[in-house]
Amino acid sequence: MIEIEGVTKIFGVGAEAFTALDDVSVTIDANEFFTLLGPSGCGKTTLLRVIAGFIDPTRGRVTLDGNNLLNQPPYARPVNTVFQSYALFPHMTVAQNIAFGLEMLGKPGSEVTSTVDEMLALVRMTEMADRKTSQISGGQQQRVALARALAPRPKVLLLDEPLSALDFKLRKDMQLELKRLQSETGITFIFVTHDQDEALTMSNRIAVMNEGRIRQIGGPRDIYDHPAERFVADFIGDTNFLDVELLKVEGEQAHIRLPSGSEVVARAAQGGGRTGGEVTVAIRPEHARMDEAEGALFQGALSNVVYVGTDTHYHIDLDSGGQFIVRQQNQPDQRHERQVGERVGVNFGAGIGQILKD
Amino acid sequence: MSKGGFDVRRQTGFTTVAVFCFVVLYLPIILLVLYSFNAGESIAIWEGFSWRWYVSAWENERVQAATVRSVVVALSASLIATSSAVLAALATTRTRPWRGQTLAFALINQPLMVPEIVTAVALLIFFALVKVWTGYTGLAYLIIAHSAFCLPFAYMPIRARLQGMDLSLEQAGADLYGTPFKVFRRITLPQLWPGILAGAMLAFVISLDDVVITEFVKSAGQDTLPTYMLGQLRRVITPEINAISSALLAISVMLVIGFFFLSRTPK
Numbered sequence: 042m043i044e045i046e047g048v049t050k051i052f053g054v055g056a057e058a059f060t061a062l063d064d065v066s067v068t069i070d071a072n073e074f075f076t077l078l079g080p081s082g083c084g085k086t087t088l089l090r091v092i093a094g095f096i097d098p099t100r101g102r103v104t105l106d107g108n109n110l111l112n113q114p115p116y117a118r119p120v121n122t123v124f125q126s127y128a129l130f131p132h133m134t135v136a137q138n139i140a141f142g143l144e145m146l147g148k149p150g151s152e153v154t155s156t157v158d159e160m161l162a163l164v165r166m167t168e169m170a171d172r173k174t175s176q177i178s179g180g181q182q183q184r185v186a187l188a189r190a191l192a193p194r195p196k197v198l199l200l201d202e203p204l205s206a207l208d209f210k211l212r213k214d215m216q217l218e219l220k221r222l223q224s225e226t227g228i229t230f231i232f233v234t235h236d237q238d239e240a241l242t243m244s245n246r247i248a249v250m251n252e253g254r255i256r257q258i259g260g261p262r263d264i265y266d267h268p269a270e271r272f273v274a275d276f277i278g279d280t281n282f283l284d285v286e287l288l289k290v291e292g293e294q295a296h297i298r299l300p301s302g303s304e305v306v307a308r309a310a311q312g313g314g315r316t317g318g319e320v321t322v323a324i325r326p327e328h329a330r331m332d333e334a335e336g337a338l339f340q341g342a343l344s345n346v347v348y349v350g351t352d353t354h355y356h357i358d359l360d361s362g363g364q365f366i367v368r369q370q371n372q373p374d375q376r377h378e379r380q381v382g383e384r385v386g387v388n389f390g391a392g393i394g395q396i397l398k399d
Numbered sequence: 400m401s402k403g404g405f406d407v408r409r410q411t412g413f414t415t416v417a418v419f420c421f422v423v424l425y426l427p428i429i430l431l432v433l434y435s436f437n438a439g440e441s442i443a444i445w446e447g448f449s450w451r452w453y454v455s456a457w458e459n460e461r462v463q464a465a466t467v468r469s470v471v472v473a474l475s476a477s478l479i480a481t482s483s484a485v486l487a488a489l490a491t492t493r494t495r496p497w498r499g500q501t502l503a504f505a506l507i508n509q510p511l512m513v514p515e516i517v518t519a520v521a522l523l524i525f526f527a528l529v530k531v532w533t534g535y536t537g538l539a540y541l542i543i544a545h546s547a548f549c550l551p552f553a554y555m556p557i558r559a560r561l562q563g564m565d566l567s568l569e570q571a572g573a574d575l576y577g578t579p580f581k582v583f584r585r586i587t588l589p590q591l592w593p594g595i596l597a598g599a600m601l602a603f604v605i606s607l608d609d610v611v612i613t614e615f616v617k618s619a620g621q622d623t624l625p626t627y628m629l630g631q632l633r634r635v636i637t638p639e640i641n642a643i644s645s646a647l648l649a650i651s652v653m654l655v656i657g658f659f660f661l662s663r664t665p666k
Contacts, residue, residue, distance in 0.1 A: 095570055115573040116582075128571040132589045141585070142575035193576065 043069040043092065043197060043229070048101030050087055050253075061087040062098065063253035069231060071196075074223050076232045078240040079250035080276065085233045086125075088250075089199050092231065093122050105196060116145070121190035122199040125206075127182050129174040135185050136161070136170040142193035160188040163222065180211045187219075191226060200232045204239060216242050237277045241265060249273045257311070266325075269311040270398045274323040281329070281365050287320045287396065295396050297322060300361035301339035307394035314398045322394040326368035329389040331355050331379075337386020341365065343379055357385060432648070435641035442638055452642040462643065465627040469607055472538060472623060476545030477553065477602035483546070484553035484598055485591070489583075492561045493569075510548040518548065519615035526616060536618045544616045545606045552605050553598035556658075560594025561587075593661045600654045600661075608651070 050062040062084045069075045077085035090096040092103060094115035103110045110118055121142065129138050139160050143153045161167045164184040169177055174185065183203055190198055200219075204212045220243050223230045234240055240247050241261040248258045249272075257269040268274035271282070288296040288304070295309040297320070307322050314320075334340045344364070345356035348371075355367045365387055379385065435453070439446030456462050487507050491500060510518065526540045564587070572582035610625045617626065624647065628640055 093570075093574060115570070116576050116578055120574075122571070122574045124567050124571060126565070126567055128565065128567040130568060130571070130586060141572070141577070145576035145578075145581060189575070 042071050042106055043231075044102070044104045045069075045088070045092075046102040046104075048088065048091060048098045048103065050084075050091065050096060051099045060253050062091070062101075065101070065250075065253070065255055067248055067255060067258060069197075069229060071229055072227050074220065074230045074232065074243055074245045076234060076240040076244040076247045077250055078234055078237065078247050078277075080235055083250040084253040085235075085250050086201055087253075089122070089201055089231065089233050092197070093120055093199055094118050119196045120199060121193060121195040121197075122201065123183075123186050123190045123203045125201045125203065127186040127203075129182055129185060129189070131174055134171050134173060135166060135177065138174060138185055139189045139192050142189065146193055156192055160192045163191070163225070164188040164218075180207055180215070183207065183215065184218075187222065191222070191228065194226075195228060197229045197231060200230060202234055203232075204234070205236070212239075219243060241277075249276065251276070267308060267311065267395050268323055268397065271321065271323075274395070274397060279326050279366065279368075281324045281326060282397075283322050283324065283363075283365075283394075285320060285322050285394075287315060287317050290316045294392070297394070297396070299339050300359075303338045305338060305389070305394065306391040307396055308392050310396040310398045312398070314396060321397045321399075323397055324389055324394050326354065326366045327352070327370075328393045329365070329367050329387050331357070331367040331369065332386045332388050334384040334386040338388050339365075340384065340386045343381050343383045343385050346379060346381060355379065355385070357387065428648070431641050432645045434638050435645040437638045437641075440637055442636055442641060452638040453646075455637075456639045456642045456646070459639070461622070461627060462624070462639075465622045465624045468538070468621065469623040469625070472541050472545055472613075473603045473606040475542045476549050476606045477599045479542070479546040480549035480602045481553045481557075481595060481599040484550055484557050484602075485595060487550075487554055488558040488561050489587075492558060507554055508551045511551050515548070515611045519612045522612060523615040530618075538621065540616050540618070541613060541621065541623070544612050545609065548609070548612060549602035549605050553602040556597040556601065557591065557594040560591055560597075564590055597658045597661045600658045604651050604654050607647070 045065060045067050048062055048065045049060070052059045052061055065084070065088060077088060079085050087096060091098050092110065094110070094113065097111070105119070110120075130141065133141070136157050139157045140153050143156055148156070157170075158167070161170055164187055166181060166184055166188065169181060169185075174182060177185070183206070186203065204215050204219075207215060216239060219230070219232075223243075232239075232243065241264075244261055246258060246260055247264050248255045249264060250256065251272050257264060257273045259267075264273065265277055268277065268280070274280040274282070283299065285297040285299055285307075288298055290296075290309050293309050295307045296304060297307050298304050310320070339359060339361065341357040341359040343355060344358045345354075347354040347356070350371075352368050352370055355369070357365045357367065359365055367387060434442050434445070436448050436450070437444075437446060438449035438451065484507075487503075491504060491507075505512075522540075522544050526544075529540075530536055568586055568590070569582055572586040573579070577585065608625060609623075610629060613623050614626050614629065617623070622630065624643065628643060631640055
């Protein structure tokens with residue numbers, strides 16, 4: 042278990058000071074696939090480097106199973122990193138790269154050999170053992186980097202955007218591969234990415250970061266279905282934002298009035314929030330339905346129909362102002378096609394809208 | 400470059416100036432090498448091809464002694480200069496910026512900036528004092544002096560190589576339980592070798608070539624090859640000087656070619 046408490050990192054001094062991490066606290070369980078998700082410059086890589094020991098935080102505590110990590114140099118921490126650039130040693134073969142950590146730990150030769158063989162098999166690179174790292178492809182380099190970091194059996198594996206250099210297809214394969222490796226080895230993975238798909242696909246829990254702070258922590262479904270604030274809703278997936286009036290809050294249920302005058306039940310903001318007045322509600326495009334204008338929650342005119350293969354996106358100019366997007370899955374026998382300019386209505390069920398904190 | 404743009408090759412007289420420069424640079428050297436094969440006693444009148452001056456230089460005991468001394472001094476000096484340069488380069492690239500770093504950089508490169516004759520006179524006076532003190536008159540003075548002025552030449556390629564190296568490799572080494580010393584030995588050093596060899600070669604050539612400081616610092620009977628040649632010029636010049644020069648030139652060119660291949664970043 043990794044406990045991060047109040048970690049702050051300020052680079053530079055005076056007017057040039059830049060707060061990369063602002064009072065970050067999070068507890069990561071053993072055997073967890075934990076993802077730090079956020080745009081570039083949000084501090085996710087800085088946090089990873091603090092855990093690895095390449096950056097000393099300005100303030101805060103980091104402990105691993107109760108032991109303070111911060112007073113140990115990188116080489117004494119039972120934590121290994123998969124670098125974004127892979128950082129494979131160019132003067133060594135694939136097998137020598139994987140053996141490096143074990144040799145540094147002073148493991149006996151027979152154990153080094155057997156572990157290296159095991160790791161090569163785990164990442165399916167046995168045939169490449171004697172190649173130089175410059176003689177293998179990007180995807181293979183990435184698997185070697187992974188095997189090298191896993192070989193010494195660290196308590197925690199840190200992965201710094203390891204898939205960003207791979208092409209789409211390979212990335213999809215590696216996502217499943219990583220998930221498999223994590224469950225097979227039982228090692229805690231802390232994964233840094235700016236790619237929401239990666240985060241949603243692989244993680245047990247996700248911490249969404251922005252401007253040096255953690256904005257929300259939760260499971261992929263929590264984060265996607267129930268974003269706490271506007272940044273999270275906006276950063277992950279597509280979202281419609283509606284300004285509505287909050288009538289009353291009963292536990293998780295929030296009664297709201299839409300600009301069209303219709304009243305509906307939405308989900309109350311995470312951890313409290315306002316109990317009345319103007320609030321913003323977030324609705325995922327695929328969670329809403331497009332219906333006939335008559336009797337719908339609110340109405341508008343269809344301004345654009347975008348066909349994207351699996352889905353069709355309907356852009357609707359609302360009567361109350363602003364735009365709303367509805368996403369509907371395409372069916373093979375779909376005959377009726379909506380025309381631009383047609384009047385349509387939008388409906389969504391009780392508890393679908395999520396009230397945001399801000 | 401666009402059609403109307405400035406192109407130095409299209410400027411009037413460019414070819415003339417270029418050809419002139421190359422002639423001035425290389426014609427004397429070509430003539431020097433050519434006359435080293437002269438069969439006659441003159442360095443100006445061609446009397447046919449012969450190896451006699453190479454044989455004569457090879458058999459000349461004073462040339463032999465000076466050559467051995469030159470090589471001993473150059474080898475020792477390049478070894479000392481290169482080892483110091485490695486440490487200096489590590490300290491100026493692999494540490495957090497420290498107070499006085501710029502000063503250290505300037506001090507390392509001092510021999511490139513201070514006029515050589517000044518260094519020579521200073522060393523002459525300083526070593527004279529030390530000689531009186533210790534009574535020692537061996538080669539060490541020359542080796543120390545050469546090590547000092549070879550240092551920046553060894554330092555430059557090593558530092559360039561270190562700066563060009565991916566820092567994340569060393570971080571990966573540390574991440575995989577390598578202590579700083581082990582990371583240096585297993586990760587940094589193997590990749591630094593080309594830079595170190597290049598630096599050592601450059602230092603060797605610079606030392607082999609030196610006249611001014613050697614002339615001032617050497618004790619009696621400590622001629623190196625260049626100072627021996629300088630001494631010979633005061634007497635009758637024979638093509639033997641050409642032969643020695645040509646041999647030196649050949650060695651230097653080979654080392655420079657070696658330097659070129661080693662300092663290329665491997666792809």
